[in-house]
Amino acid sequence: MSNVVLHVADVHKSFGGLKALSDVDLQVMEGTTHAIIGPNGAGKSTLLNVCIGRIPPDTGAVVFDGEVITGKQPHEINQMGVVRVFQTPEIFPDLTLLQNVMVPAFAKRDGAFRLNAIQTVSNQHDIRDEAEHWLEDVGLKDQKDMTAASLSRGDKRRLELAMGLIQRPRLLLLDEPTAGMSRHDTNSTIDLLRKIKARGMTKIIIEHDMHVVFSLADRISVLAQGQIIADGTPDEVKGNPKVQEAYLGG
Ligand code: ADP
Ligand code: MG
CATH class of the missing domain: 3.40.50.300 (P-loop containing nucleotide triphosphate hydrolases)
Structure with a gap:
């Protein structure tokens, strides 16, 4: 059952x-x-x-x-x-792929997240490693330091999926x-x-x-x-x- x-x-x-x-x-x-x-x-x-x-x-x-x-x-x-992805593009075009995936992980851990804090928290290794793991999972690890704006439509969906998956x-x-x-x-x-x-x-x-x-x-x-x-x-x-x-x- x-x-x-x-x-x-x-x-x-x-x-x-x-x-x-x-x-x-x-x-x-x-x-x-x-x-x-x-x-x-x-x-x-x-x-x-x-x-x-x-x-x-x-x-x-x-x-x-x-x-x-x-x-x-x-x-x-x-x-x-309960995690929803894809309805509206919720990626941050000026951030790198790695930073994008870190945002929902911080939001989940801390309840809220101020985007202007991304530079300082980017060095936090636990969440950084986790974000890398999920980027690898969706096939985007090689592009992790590129900005999200440069991605193709299909790759943007992959990024959004990684942003969903990191929330487990x-x-x-x-x-x-x-x-x-x-x-x-x-x-x-x-x-x-x-x-x-x-x-x-x-x-x-x-x-x-x-x-x-x-x-x-x-x-x-x-x-x-x-x-x-x-x-x-x-x-x-x-x-x-x-x-x-x-x-x-x-
Ligand atoms: P679908 O996603 O299957 O295309 P929706 O759930 O978007 O359908 O819409 C169902 C019906 O409800 C449609 O007739 C739509 O015009 C109407 N509708 C959806 N949201 C609103 C809203 N906020 N205000 C008024 N009508 C709405
Ligand atoms: Mg619809």
């Missing part, structure tokens, strides 16, 4: 008259990669924002590791091990990890995410690219107009006529 890491329980969220999420119930099991797919406007980003505490649900709850996290602040939820997430949330990437960068991102998956990390992935979804997901939940219309293994979801209808417009 595996554990439920995250349980989104009967969540409703409306924006004015628009029901962005209605009656959403979702369980993410330990060690799995759980994909959330659905057409544009389906409610995927809203659901992710509810999970990380950025959008409060109107009714329902989010339970993480057995604890209700609804109502907690995003930074509190982050401190509990209990649950990693990936918002469209391959959006805007070339096929080559997409495939190398899939390889990297497979490597992380092999370590047993629990992940939620929001993704449009079906090649990516079917390469990585253990389970898929399909959102359409704020409701989960299908939930199951990739094969179960692929053959579901409701899913085909939602994607092809009926």
Whole structure:
């Protein structure tokens, strides 16, 4: 029996008259990669924002590791091990790759971090070594002293991933990890995410690219107009006529 890491329980969220999420119930099991797919406007980003505490649900709850996290602040939820990457570029273009990866490690250790302190703390060897380790893990160690601004789009995603991994997430949330990437960068991102998956990390992935979804997901939940219309293994979801209808417009 595996554990439920995250349980989104009967969540409703409306924006004015628009029901962005209605009656959403979702369980993410330990060690799995759980994909959330659905057409544009389906409610995927809203659901992710509810999970990380950025959008409060109107009714329902989010339970993480057995604890209700609804109502907690995003930074509190982050401190509990819920780490989101990729939604917006959150890298610091003028800092080196090494410094970029050190920032979230300091923020986690000290609760807060002032960016103008990066030069003085860059010499702290424990976190520096750890940052190097995670840069190596994502294949960027050779570029560690370059500034982040000089990276290609694919390498920026790798850097963001290292910034997430150094926080040692209990649950990693990936918002469209391959959006805007070339096929080559997409495939190398899939390889990297497979490597992380092999370590047993629990992940939620929001993704449009079906090649990516079917390469990585253990389970898929399909959102359409704020409701989960299908939930199951990739094969179960692929053959579901409701899913085909939602994607092809009926
Ligand atoms: P997805 O990520 O699946 O494309 P979203 O969760 O971004 O969908 O949006 C779901 C619906 O909620 C859309 O109709 C969108 O326009 C609406 N919506 C999202 N955020 C807001 C907001 N802050 N205020 C008003 N409407 C919103
Ligand atoms: Mg979205």
